[in-house]
Amino acid sequence: MTDTTALAESRATTVRFARLSQRGLLLGLSASRVACIAAAALLATVSVFLAGPTGFLATAPLWGGLVALAFVRKGGRVLVELLPTAAHFVVRGVLRQDRFRVQAGRPRPAGTMALPGDGAALRFLVDDVTGAAIVHDPHEGSLTVVAHVDHSAYILLSPEEQRRRVTGWSRVLAGLAASGQCIRAQALETVCPDSGEGVVGWWRQARAEATSDGVAWATEQYDALLDTYAPSAATHRSLIAIAVAGPSGALGSLRGARGVKEVDRLRQEMSTLESSLRAADLRLVGWLSEDDLANLVRVAYDPTAPGSVPRQLDSAGPVALDEHWNWVRHDSGYSAVLWISEWPRTDVGADFLHTIVFQPNVIRSLSITATPLSPRQAIRDIRRAKVEHVTDAAQRARIGAIADLADAAELDDVLDRERALLAGHADLKFTGLITLTAATIEDLQDAVAQVERAAIQCGCETRRLQGQQARAFTAAALPLARPVH
Incomplete structure (x- = not known):
């Protein structure tokens, strides 16, 4: 025996979407992230050669901040990629262009x-x-x-x-x-x-005719349905x-x-x-x-x-x-x-x-x-x-x-x-x-x-x-x- 339900489901149209591309300049990293990582590595290396461990620790907030910009996310976006949008938002706020x-x-x-x-x-x-x-x-x-x-x-x-x-x-x-x-x-x-007043008003006009035709059970079901779903x-x-x-x-x-x-x-x-x-x-x-x-x-x-x-x-x-x-x-x-x-x-x-x-x-x-x-x-x-x-x-x-x-x-x-x-x-x-x-x-x-x-x-x-x-x-x-x- 053929399963008609499975056959109908197999005939239904299905679609598949491509993934959001994560390709970048290097190992999936965008150019801005690669630039931040390179700048952090350069700063840490120079500080070690110039001042040893003391310089490395002293510049930790700088190169650490660059690394954080490259990897920390906010709202699904990396901070360094969010910077242009944030800068534009701040500039518009200073110029009062965020108000109309x-x-x-x-x-x-x-x-x-x-x-x-x-x-x-x-x-x-x-x-x-x-x-x-x-x-x-x-x-x-x-x-x-x-x-x-x-x-x-x-x-x-x-x-x-x-x-x-x-x-x-x-x-x-x-x-x-x-x-x-x-x-x-x-x-x-x-x-x-x-508000649902449109469908409720239509049903009130049609209800009397439906009741006179001897379908009281159907009218009761419609009343219950409208009471439940008309507010939404x-x-x-x-x-x-x-x-x-x-x-x-x-x-x-x-x-x-x-x-x-x-x-x-x-x-x-x-x-x-x-x-x-x-x-x-x-x-x-x-x-x-x-x-x-x-x-x-x-x-x-x-x-x-x-x-x-x-x-x-x-x-x-x-x-x-x-x-x-x-x-x-x-x-x-x-x-x-x-x-x-x-x-x-x-x-x-x-x-x-x-x-x-x-x-x-x-x-x-x-x-x-x-x-x-x-x-x-x-x-x-x-x-x-x-x-x-x-x-x-x-x-x-x-x-x-x-x-x-x-x-x-x-x-x-x-x-x-x-x-x-x-x-x-x-x-x-x-x-x-x-x-x-x-x-x-x-x-x-x-x-x-x-x-x-x-x-x-x-x-x-x-x-x-x-x-x-x-x-x-x-x-x-x-x-x-x-x-x-």
């Missing part, structure tokens, strides 16, 4: 988005043809539009249908990468706790933002002949994405207008603000924002951004993030940014990784160090990536960020701990970003397909 306040007497110029930090350079315009809000980054030279997508519950589908949906979504990403125009794509899933209801919204190459410079550059051509090219990408989404059984609700995008931005910075009030993008930004080392304070909330530093290392289903997405009673957003790499750039990265692996293996053999399985696993990941590239598949670099928001700093710490435990259940490792929370919040909480550094 709206100046009522000095309104922002028309067409700006009134965002803090590097988002202050963003401009926008409304497409006359599609009505979509187009975000222009004059520094990067990119144009971004956002699509609101609706879809059925993936986890309730059959294994065959799940596999078909995953294949369809992979074709969407492959199409964006193959066009050569898309420089970045962002899938953003926002989750906000809901949540509103989910799926957004896809695509950024394509556009003109650099001021917003006026979009009004010229070249700007009109770039906008036409953007419309072609939008049309292609619409077709790909239909083929993947994803329903395009619509391209976000200025009012829709403004509401998303406002609610991200002020979770207590109503989400259905007509707004404009030039006034949707935060009223006040204070950046701290590992969290940010904005309007009526506190937020922290977590980076998914390691994806699952074993075969997992395509719904492996289910525990994070459906974590109850937490205001959060899950952002996955895909950056297409050109074939030439991908081949160059693969060759560099292979050379680093061979060099590292030779150095380990020279000094008699034992090679571990992690090195072999990284090499296998590089070779799998090369095989996929030679087979004609697109090469994309994925970055996952989780934004958590709470009303108080204590609630935020609880939410961070809760989501970190959920990430462990998903097979992921997360790190709380340090010294760059404001920039990460703009990239992770807003559907703007911003670059992540």
Whole structure:
């Protein structure tokens, strides 16, 4: 007899992620760590030759500090690699660039988005043809539009249908990468706790009719279900933002002949994405207008603000924002951004993030940014990784160090990536960020701990970003397909 359950599970789509590369300049150590170790060795050697043991002990705090910088970790990062971020954070604090306040007497110029930090350079315009809000980054030279997508519950589908949906979504990403125009794509899933009044109100209207049909037992079960789960209801919204190459410079550059051509090219990408989404059984609700995008931005910075009030993008930004080392304070909330530093290392289903997405009673957003790499750039990265692996293996053999399985696993990941590239598949670099928001700093710490435990259940490792929370919040909480550094 055939085990249908095992057969269905075997047909379910599984994925495996590559490990985070740990290659470096020497024996897996980065250039900055090697420089610290070399400086410490040089300082200790010179002190011994000049002053003997006394000089060695006298300079111990100096060379010992350098060694500590090379090996001591904080927040998952080595101290010497954290120094540039810490220095930048301190400089911004001295210059008061870690604070943002709206100046009522000095309104922002028309067409700006009134965002803090590097988002202050963003401009926008409304497409006359599609009505979509187009975000222009004059520094990067990119144009971004956002699509609101609706879809059925993936986890309730059959294994065959799940596999078909995953294949369809992979074709969407492959199409964006193959066009050569898309420089970045962002899938953003926002989750906000809901009072449950909508579903409760619907059931109250339908309950009388269901009771009259003689299904009292079913109505009792629905009543018990709503009493249990309605308080923990949540509103989910799926957004896809695509950024394509556009003109650099001021917003006026979009009004010229070249700007009109770039906008036409953007419309072609939008049309292609619409077709790909239909083929993947994803329903395009619509391209976000200025009012829709403004509401998303406002609610991200002020979770207590109503989400259905007509707004404009030039006034949707935060009223006040204070950046701290590992969290940010904005309007009526506190937020922290977590980076998914390691994806699952074993075969997992395509719904492996289910525990994070459906974590109850937490205001959060899950952002996955895909950056297409050109074939030439991908081949160059693969060759560099292979050379680093061979060099590292030779150095380990020279000094008699034992090679571990992690090195072999990284090499296998590089070779799998090369095989996929030679087979004609697109090469994309994925970055996952989780934004958590709470009303108080204590609630935020609880939410961070809760989501970190959920990430462990998903097979992921997360790190709380340090010294760059404001920039990460703009990239992770807003559907703007911003670059992540």
